[in-house]
Amino acid sequence: MHLQGLLFLPLALPIVHAGFKATRPSCRCFPGEPCWPTVQQWSDFNATLGGKLISTVPIGSVCHTSGAFAAYDAQGCADLLDNWAYPTTHYESSSSPMASWFANFSCDPFLPHRSCEIGSLQPYAVNVSGPEDVQATLRFTRKHNIRLVIRNTGHDYLGKSTAPGAVALWMHNLKDTQHLQYTSPSYNGSALRLGAGIQGYEAMAAAHAHNKVVVSGNCESVGVAGGYSQAGGHGQLASQFGLGADQVLEWEVVTADGKLRRASPTENSDLHWAITGGGGGTYAVVLSATVKAHAELITSSANLTFSGTDVDPAVFWEVVQTFIVDIQPLVDAGAVAIWAVAGSSFMLTPIAFPGGSLQQLQAGLASTLALLDQHNITYTYHIEQFDTFWDSYAAMNPHSNITEAQIGGRLMPRSVIDSKIPALISVLQGIADEGVVISGVSLNVSRAATPRNAVNPVWRDAAISFVLGT
Template sequence: MHQWFSARVILLWLQAVAVVAATSNSNQEIRAGLYGLERNHLEGRKTDHLQGKKCKAYPGDSDWPSSQQWQDFNETLEGALIKTVPEASRCYGNATTGDSPECQSLSETWGNSSLRIEDPSSIRSVLFQGMTCMPPAFAPNFFSINATGKACALGAYPEYVVNVTSVSQIQHAINFAREHDIRLVIKNTGHDFGAKSVGKGALSIWTHHLKEKSFNWYESKEYSGPSVKLGAGVQVHEAYALAKRHEVTLVGGEGKTVGHVGGYIQGGGHSPLTSIWGMAADHVLSIDLVTATGAFTTADPTTNADLFWAIRGGGGSTFGVVTSMVIKAFPQIKATTMRYSMSTGGNFTQDKFWEAQKAYVDNFEYYADLGYYSYYRIRHVNGQIFHDMTSWVAPNTSETVFRASIAPVVERWRSIGVPFEPIIREYDNFPDAWADGFPQEPWTWNMRQASRFFPRSVLSNNTTRAASFNAIREVFDAGANLIMFNMRNPPGSATIDNAVNPAWRDILMFAIMFVTWSPSDTPKYVTQLSRNLTYAWNPKWKALTPGSGTYMSESDYIEPDWQESFHGDKYPRLYEIKQKWDPEGVFYAQNAVGSEDWEMGETLLGHLPSQNSRLCRK
């Protein structure tokens, strides 16, 4: 066993084993004790002592729960309450130093997503947390020592985490947070880019160990066929493994360790299969969740239909805590994938690189309409342009057909002198194609991003496509890196009645710009990079795509007019549903529905709302 495993991590591992063993229980057993909670607790008592209170309670406030109240709460939870200790704290204090084996091991594995998601509070969006406890090798110079004067402070990590393994624990956590007016956050894996899983003085509901998964036949008025039921903690690789065992296909993400039914599906969820089957949220059949009153309920087309509509694309962490979903399963299909990388240098100049890219982008409409999906990156590396196609996916397509379809672009690239040696493979099922085509995602911590949809109407026109391509190159030349997707939503998907951003339905390109920094960079430099994203670069893309939008799960942390960008004309209905189901604001998350009613009192780098500050009603 690696030296970095602490006793606390071992305990969590043992708890996880116990949870996995319990996932074979029936749905009735999982809900055991559910209705033993007092009726007035389920419906939500009026908390008169909180009426008129403007800010959430924080440690040190007179209304913050006492140590005895936290102890009693833990007993109610049967010992599931964890007092947060930042993962990097092992590098600080009297017992250890940055040179200790424990700290060195942590530093060496800091980019390993499989390890980070096993910690109750670790997140990818640590910039917005304040980066208050990082391994010394990654501690940024551009943030001054935090207010406590310590090298490692809690910052915006939650005060306590509930390691939930049952619905009743979620109910108790919601009721406790509501009655004491404590900020409540929801975390599964921490893959979130927008700091929705943290908050100063918060109580966190950690759903990572809700691992129920099963294959079933589903019968309803709307659908009759195969389905899977997935608990909130099931990750994409676990869901695809289940699908492979039962010889079916699921519409899911490309990230291996991402949660399948958390923020991914609740935000809409694009997929390597989007071009043939649409968004992951389009195929949800039923949702189990706990609402702001502590009530456990189901949402489907006939029960709580408004919640069912909103959660499928309206965003996570704001309508309730989803405990599981039932999702449609498709027949098993074959797939062909292509991967490659290239770098400028020598005779392959940067102008030739962009000439080759233009030849590809000019065919985006053609490839999307074939049902293909591509995910690739263009980055600055040692003064050159490095480009890697993480995977170009052709669902339900043989290698022979795929090679014929890309032959014109490949021929054009060869004539330009593009140095690339593609790996093209055909698979008889999608899970294997996905596993080989998408390497495990790193746990990136030193980046900030912004993004935009480029619709068919823009890319199918020669003039506006050329202008868009030039704007993308212009942003890259100014210092941004790029992540690019070519996909569509299939014909007819715009008629699906859910909360998925309408702008998704006309997409041909999803473009992300991102910046990175090193710990030694100055505050001025990092601030300018961050401001460029929001105020200089992304406006260029928006000007070319009026009326479009972007993906809330991979967007600018301070996206201007986010309600329209993320939700289009569906936002008024989403806000109305939020007020109906959570009028007291029990659930809050950055840029989530209803978040405009709240504000944080401090900023980072002078312009980024700090999660390490009080959350108050406006």
């Protein structure tokens, strides 16, 4: 969700003024056109960057025997296919998207009979190590009228970090972290400065080293300062401390004019407001984000799975409804529940209650467990209290792999849970019956004071974030 094109793309519609003719919009220069830079110009650009320009070779090339990029290797192909579902395969690449259809089957390793071409992938990427690389790339792409995209970890299910004929700013290797005491009119306390390439597991480890926690995603490989925080960002600490965007104290960015700027509530405040929730890569290229670091806290967590295969569907959905409604007091007290329904299977993976005791969590789940027992539904259940959130996350959070699903989402307001739950359950059942996987995150991101930012206000009243996948 992370890495998006800048705002200075050509205007899509002609502008008409009185007394003037409408002007036609110009297209970006594309490979094969006369305007495309020569080999020497690309070489000179690479020299300017100190050798940081990467010429894209699709990672699927090892599975192909024909096409411009074919480089068949039987063992390499077997290894790639075995590891395709793991995020590492894609975020260690400067070009491979985790949502593979945005590559439009360009050199797809599962289609070896097709020609291996670069297709929808960007032909070049810049391995950014500092602001000067961003500035040089902005100058080059502007001079040659080339499309520019921003790529961080590859966690992008809107296709904004992948573009044919583009140069990508690959932010993945900006891995610096710094713990500091931050003082401003709105916040005085512990903070972490995170390079744009820092991923969730790295941010949490850096915080844990100082007995702190930071808000990050449920998927440990998401880039924290990328589209995650820039667009909102929830996770197992979101009910306790707010969204990822709510944590950002300041951004270090390069804007479209090539200038290095700081953006905070007191410096370039309009830019800070826009970036903080307004969408990844839309307003500037983010080099780092300084985020709030909170004190570690005990965390209780539970996993639950059950199947409705052997019971009436009405019974299965009665249990799901009971779960959704009866955990709401836990959520309002700071818990976050990550759950899913696939067909007639229910998975809670996990519900995390930072600051809550095992007894509180058990009490909040008691009605769901009692209903399972009442209907003789077999289930797997584990509950545990941990000394730190770090320990809970490591023990109870399953590794998240990439998805080949086509996904869409909906933020469900609290009023639906309070007064329209039968209608919601009916809709969810109909969706599941169509073979769609339903992923839900039950949370309350408005327990903490809400800072002024561009986060969609619908988040503030959301009880469940739904993602649907086919």
